[in-house]
Amino acid sequence: MRELTSIVKWMFVEKRDIFLSVLFGFLSGITAIGLFALSGYLISKSAFAPPIYTLMILVASVKLLGITSALTRFGERYFSHRGTFTMLSNLRVTLYKKIEPLAPSLFQKFRSGDLLSRIVGDVETLQNFFLRVFYPPIVLLLVFLCTVFFTMFFSIGIALILLVGFLITTFIFPAIVAWTQRKVDRRVRKSRGELSTELSEFLYGFRDLKVYQKLDDKEDTLRGAADIYLQEQERESVHNLSTEATNTFLSLFVSFAVLGVGAYFVSVGQLDGIFLAMLVMVSLTAFENTAAMSVFPSHLEDSRQASVRLHHVVQTDSEQERLREGEESLSVTTAPDITVENVSFRFPNEARDTLSNLSFTLPAKSKTTIVGPSGSGKSTIMQLILKLYGFQQGDIQLNHQSIEHLSQESIWDHTNVVLQHNHFFYGTIRDNLMIAKEDVTDKEMERVLEKVKLAHFSLDDAVLEKGENLSGGERQRLAIARALLKKSPIWFLDEPTSSMDALTEKDILDYVLDVAREDTVLLISHRLTGLEKMDQIIVMEAGKIVEVGTYDELMKKEGYFYKMKQIEQSVFLNA
Numbered sequence: 001m002r003e004l005t006s007i008v009k010w011m012f013v014e015k016r017d018i019f020l021s022v023l024f025g026f027l028s029g030i031t032a033i034g035l036f037a038l039s040g041y042l043i044s045k046s047a048f049a050p051p052i053y054t055l056m057i058l059v060a061s062v063k064l065l066g067i068t069s070a071l072t073r074f075g076e077r078y079f080s081h082r083g084t085f086t087m088l089s090n091l092r093v094t095l096y097k098k099i100e101p102l103a104p105s106l107f108q109k110f111r112s113g114d115l116l117s118r119i120v121g122d123v124e125t126l127q128n129f130f131l132r133v134f135y136p137p138i139v140l141l142l143v144f145l146c147t148v149f150f151t152m153f154f155s156i157g158i159a160l161i162l163l164v165g166f167l168i169t170t171f172i173f174p175a176i177v178a179w180t181q182r183k184v185d186r187r188v189r190k191s192r193g194e195l196s197t198e199l200s201e202f203l204y205g206f207r208d209l210k211v212y213q214k215l216d217d218k219e220d221t222l223r224g225a226a227d228i229y230l231q232e233q234e235r236e237s238v239h240n241l242s243t244e245a246t247n248t249f250l251s252l253f254v255s256f257a258v259l260g261v262g263a264y265f266v267s268v269g270q271l272d273g274i275f276l277a278m279l280v281m282v283s284l285t286a287f288e289n290t291a292a293m294s295v296f297p298s299h300l301e302d303s304r305q306a307s308v309r310l311h312h313v314v315q316t317d318s319e320q321e322r323l324r325e326g327e328e329s330l331s332v333t334t335a336p337d338i339t340v341e342n343v344s345f346r347f348p349n350e351a352r353d354t355l356s357n358l359s360f361t362l363p364a365k366s367k368t369t370i371v372g373p374s375g376s377g378k379s380t381i382m383q384l385i386l387k388l389y390g391f392q393q394g395d396i397q398l399n400h401q402s403i404e405h406l407s408q409e410s411i412w413d414h415t416n417v418v419l420q421h422n423h424f425f426y427g428t429i430r431d432n433l434m435i436a437k438e439d440v441t442d443k444e445m446e447r448v449l450e451k452v453k454l455a456h457f458s459l460d461d462a463v464l465e466k467g468e469n470l471s472g473g474e475r476q477r478l479a480i481a482r483a484l485l486k487k488s489p490i491w492f493l494d495e496p497t498s499s500m501d502a503l504t505e506k507d508i509l510d511y512v513l514d515v516a517r518e519d520t521v522l523l524i525s526h527r528l529t530g531l532e533k534m535d536q537i538i539v540m541e542a543g544k545i546v547e548v549g550t551y552d553e554l555m556k557k558e559g560y561f562y563k564m565k566q567i568e569q570s571v572f573l574n575a
Ligand SMILES: Nc1ncnc2c1ncn2[C@@H]1O[C@H](COP(=O)(O)OP(=O)(O)OP(=O)(O)O)[C@@H](O)[C@H]1O
Pocket: 108, 347, 348, 350, 354, 372, 373, 374, 375, 376, 377, 378, 379, 380, 381
């Protein structure tokens, strides 16, 4: 319940619609009871042939109550739905704000399908929280208290029957149902998450599954997950329908009890017979509203589980939260120096350190390359400087400001980043370039495209999702074009030219280094060519730095770098 309370706090920012929904719900419930009570009284009274003006007043009142009831019902629906949509948007915005700083470590904890099912499905589920869980019981309680109070003027005994019936249908029965509901709901939710996970894996991996002829196996798994989900949904529907039927039976039973006991009271002279039909109508109408309580446990449980799952996604320890609150902005106008001091890092749930005791400095405006075998931790160090992961030991400073105290956004703001895999959005070349800078002109973009040898594209050319219609080298050049437009004083380039031919690679890297001559550049590279012009080369192996120096120094030393270079040359000559 703690999770539900905190999620509700994010949702219930706008309180006006909540108040209006309760008010109109109450007015609608009470006027509906008034309408049917008066109708019952009118029928009984007509049997005694009262004066015509009495009938006229009664008929006019019935009509007035009918119109009021319809209008207030409309008001209730209008405000409750408007409130629900506002709450959902509040929830989505708050959730996004909380999730954003947690990426990419979030993918460490959740598979993407599961995450999607939580962010979309569970948020959607919570739309029922206000509509079916929060305000209907408040309205029901208010309407019932007024009804019981009204009935007391005619018969205390019947008022007591209504009260007992109310307690059973509104509290006792839903509480029993809620107890069994937990298990049913948990199974539906679990199977939905599994189906969503399988489906997203199937879609993402479709091409590879096809090539490796494993499509049928995966389809079977997917069909199995879908069947389980359907079975669980069916079980849930049967459970909900039987709950609804039992609740209706109990409500009708109370109205029969009112009729029977009322008839007895009339026969012993404790109740005027003219009010009997009215009291039965009151009971029937009042218990009509308790039908909503039969779905209350299922929606409460749904909302509770959805909030637990959402809470789990955005959970951060309070220490991290505190640090985030005290963060400052990185303020640099020229290229800063970057110092890494005794940094050790281990990915969550991993047994061994990925980086151990790393120390190096990137002087302001310097050009540094990190080289090393695959898996030695080159990309990881870049991700730590970008504050995408928090490290366990050591410190990283930008211009002597520890990144622990700097906000992620301000670091990214001052950095041009080209990663190994860059994302491209469905749209045009222009849309994909404008992510770097919104006020960039077409001329600037065309110039940059030309510099990265993409002049054959126009800004209006289509880009498919994830850049599917571009070659690997074109995707990398487009990512470099994006970074060039950003014009920030720090450059992080993670194998930005690995899919390009040697000539294009050389031309583009030369151009980038020329543009970045006044900036601090960190380039991760697999290839050991063209490193002569770098100010320093850091050689890594198995998460440790094994050598640092200029190209000439490292070659002269004839150590690890020298050996790597020899191997590369021999592979090149043998190819
Ligand atoms: N999200 C992750 N969770 C757990 N381990 C990871 C994660 N990402 C990378 N690793 C591991 O950390 C180590 C270093 O990875 P990293 O990507 O930094 O290597 P790299 O030197 O950049 O390799 P490459 O040249 O192949 O890109 C590898 O052993 C890798 O398996």
